[in-house]
Amino acid sequence: MTVTFDTYVPGSSLLHRLDPRVKLWATLLGLMAAFMLPGLGAQALFLAGIHLLLVAAGIPWRRLGNLWRQMAILVILILILQPFLRPVGREVFTLGPLQLTVGGMLDALRLALRALAIAFVVAALLYTTSQPALVSAMVRLGLPYPWGLTVSLALRFLPAIQDLYHTVRDAQAARGWVAEGPLFRRLKEHLPVLVAVMIGTLRMSDQLTLALAARGLETTRQRTTWRALRMERRDWGIALAATLAFCLFAWWQFAN
Amino acid sequence: MIRAHDVTFAYAARLPGEHPQPVLTGCSLELGSGRALAVMGPTGAGKSTLSYVLAGLAPRHTGGTLSGTISIAGRDLHDGPPEIGSVGLLFQDAATQLFTTTVEDEVAWGLEAMGLAPEEIGRRVEASLTHFELTTVRHRAPWALSGGQQKRLALAALWAMRPGVLLLDEPLGGLDPEGCAEVLAAVDSLREAGTTLLIMTLHPETAHQAGTVALLADGQVSPAMPWKALAKQETALIQTGLLLPRRLWPDLGPRGGDGNAPAIEIKDVHFGYPGEAEVLHGIDLTVRTGQFVALVGRNGAGKSTLVRHLNGLLRPRSGTVSILGQPLAGRAAGTIARQVGFLFQRPEQQLFSPTVRDEIAYGPMRLGLNDVQARVDGVLERFGLQDVADVPPALLGYGAQRTVTLAVLAALATPIVVLDEPTVGLDGRGLAQLLAWLAERREQGVTIVLVTHDLDLAACADRAITLDAGAVIADGPPAAVIGGCA
Incomplete structure (x- = not known):
């Protein structure tokens, strides 16, 4: 979910x-x-x-x-x-x-x-x-475009990162991981999940960098807006x- | 339109003290305007890298070193990246290249970056959505689309920019047959419209589409040849690891096992995600010990959802699942791992250990098996992973990561294995490895449940089951079941 x-x-x-x-x-x-x-x-x-x-x-x-x-x-x-x-x-x-x-x-x-x-x-x-x-x-009210883009990218990718977290958790459960024992141990067990999610997120952001560049993020042209407010x-x-x-x-x- | 001469590219070293990793070594390639060419190469041959280099993204955004000369869409890449919109690149993973919140905004984004007038953007968005048959989903979120729709959307966004050259990196990767047909039709229409197309792929069916093919192996691109000429060189294709013809498959054939004790019993299972409509409507299935069952059906039929009940990752709303005679209710997924091994899709998302050795040892250690060391060593050897045993799995190439996920499963040596789309994205070499391992499992009487779109593979099973809209609609010998639905 x-x-x-x-x-x-x-x-x-x-x-x-x-x-x-x-x-x-x-x-x-x-x-x-x-x-x-x-x-x-x-x-x-x-x-x-x-x-x-x-x-x-x-x-x-x-x-x-x-x-x-x-x-x-x-x-x-x-x-x-x-x-x-x-x-x-x-x-x-x-x-x-x-x-x-x-x-x-x-x-x-x-x-x-x-x-x-x-x-x-x-x-x-x-x-x-x-x-x-x-x-x-927000962009029209003066927020610079890169900031606006950052906000919408965050909104776009947070669910993806969350999915990634569940994928890693499922992979661990399928290999014998059970949530039990004292809190500290459970937190420690969580560490590999976070590492995997971090690696996955970095990979995603690498791809995103390429995708944005490939579609002209860095162009020196002045951006236009399709549906101006x-x-x-x-x-x-x-x-x-x-x-x-x-x-x-x-x-x-x-x-x- | 594309002219690459003596191109050499290497990524920077992964770890300090290591050598840079050369991918392309003196690659030359020429493709005239309005022509189509497929570059075929096995996993790890450098297909994606070649597309990044040609699109002017590598080394600018990836690091690494590049030499040689490239001119594409009328631009010498020594002078800078191609003009915006002139070269379109369809990434292998469509989902990561869609970054806006609605389908129509996705198409408009590049046009806005080009600085077009709003009226022109509107016209092109309409034309593009119509051309790629996306008008009905225009307000949906890109990530909520099916795989085929995502690829078509990515194509629509590129096509709207009127690129002179389109680079397609594994355009059919990860798609079900329906999605493949959709995307193939879209690519065909681009070809007819006279777009210069360079298609990177490991699948002969995709390469066939281009008509002309070149091989990428050992860092070099072979001269282009008509598809028919290449198809005749089957031995070469097998040797490069691209192809594994059906006749070279190991024997996975039917063994019966109808009289054996049940390994998996599913009784009247209903399931829906919390707060959502039901997706499994009363599934009844019994799989006998040692049986090889292929689960087929279109995307969204509920195949992955069903098999996730077999190791307790999902729990039925009502009904029961029993493994080796034991009901799963009340048991944590982690404890079921002793009986049921599970191979997931997307290997890169499930490797989390600091080294390959730790990755393989994780399961046996969690389950408290007593011969962890011996198991790990045995599996490392079985899959030829000794050389990378101490390398972080996250740094391995895609093909090697697939091998690690198989090794991880093998180390658990469970009496039941469940594989979710194990052949997707595999080249001939990877397929050979998977099939050999499956044949061994068969020898040892392991129960196998396999979700697949690959009807050749499903035909090898003892039994095929077709799922449609959350219900079993056919169950029996593969010849009858698949023959019936194909």
Whole structure:
């Protein structure tokens, strides 16, 4: 089983069709908003809003559930540990140096909601934007092409390296390797696997160097872009609306 | 179009203190515009190296030293690499040369590098996808395609750049018969369109395609000759290690064994990868001790998936697998290795030890066998690996790596061996080695399960089984089964 690093859910919703640069910008605003939201109610509302947005974009509930599951450990850790780190407000009980307070618990809840909001804002970008679109947006926003290429090559080859790891593990198991014994020994047994994966990866990168060179990576000509990103009126409109909404929210936030 | 004169190339030494490794020694070659030539050579003869040198990649990106003169697509390589897009190279391993995230982006990449206008890129992408019949998969990820599709995509990406010369390195390597047919048709269309083609291959069928053939052996290319003239020199082809005609195969013939105790029992096995649809739909099979079973069927039929159940690498969703009367459920794959030896595809990805000797000793040591040293020495000698016993297997050539994987399997001396596509990419010499070892196993009553597309080999088995879409659709004597499906 290969875990692909592609979280993209194909679709043709408005969110899918939006220029990726606008989505990057909106994500940035969303992240700032997640940090600035004042109360629990506003945070919960914000989180619910993003859920609505994702569902409207055709992201299946199952995917959202998966993200909740992935975030669960972090949320639980925050809820358990945070109250004791900053005890404020009315005291509930004290156990030695540990003090549980109502203020501390509310604080923890706020922090947990913020973590969830951040996760879902980023998910809204990654679930509705394909990797090539994301990379080309970053290149268009000023990331040098070799960096953009590096990012997409990494996305392309990470699953291949993972496959390689499984191949080596299978080859070892087929020759009598069994995962047992103390942790240290198991780690030591792992060393040959990592060496083999490293050699395989180097081999792959050698081939890749040749393949890139053979198709003209080093040419001195100016690269063109086949599908240049073009901002439609709708893209401008949404970028403007998101910016205005954020400014309004920030003004209201600081005015109070 | 291609003119190479007195070309000598050597890679830098692999290990400090060693000599550089010469691959080509005074190689000359000439190929006119619009012509096709196949360069045939056994494994390790330097076919890939020759294609790198001609494409201007070696020594620029590989290291090593080059002498002689080469002119290709109107460019003298002394003056620098060929103009972008003028020389296309199809790599042996198609997957590593596909590096973008969708099929159409793959075709567009080189055109963008050429600096073409977007409209022109769009036109050429369309034309190329249509020509190589890839329009239906245009939004898919290149690495999710079948082997034949990957090769066609690589060709499409090269062809879109309108190269004057195409160098094809083992274009049919690693493909199933269906993929071979697809790629052969694509190559044929290039030939008809007047592209200058240089095809490196060890397979006579591929060389036949070009019509004109030259032999690459001992670092030199023979003068080109018509395919028919070369086909007459069978002895020479056998001697260079390219060919092993059917009549020279050792006797693997049927031995029956129908009354023996079962070695492998598969009962109503269903399997699917977690979270995915079922790929094996209730397989029932019994293989008797000492039987030689060939498993055939098209790519994706579930052959590799099924045999991976025999040593516990995969576990059924439901149903049971028993080896020598013992159910496998609850046993780690590592403990089953005592009974079932497994030969995987892609040898270069399964060698992980610092020396060949350690590589061979790994299995017997893991299994706690008591005569490790004697076994390793015996196997090193049996496969003629004494000279490289202390060399890291990762540094060996492809042919030698294949030998090491066979030696690794031999050292385990298991009563059952499972081989997944063992003949893919083997030249005549490698095939002779494999068949000789299989014949020995047969002598000793070892149970053999072999996944293969090679119908000649399958015909030698006691029994052939055809798998299709995760189910057994034919099972019986090879003559009946293969005759029925071919």
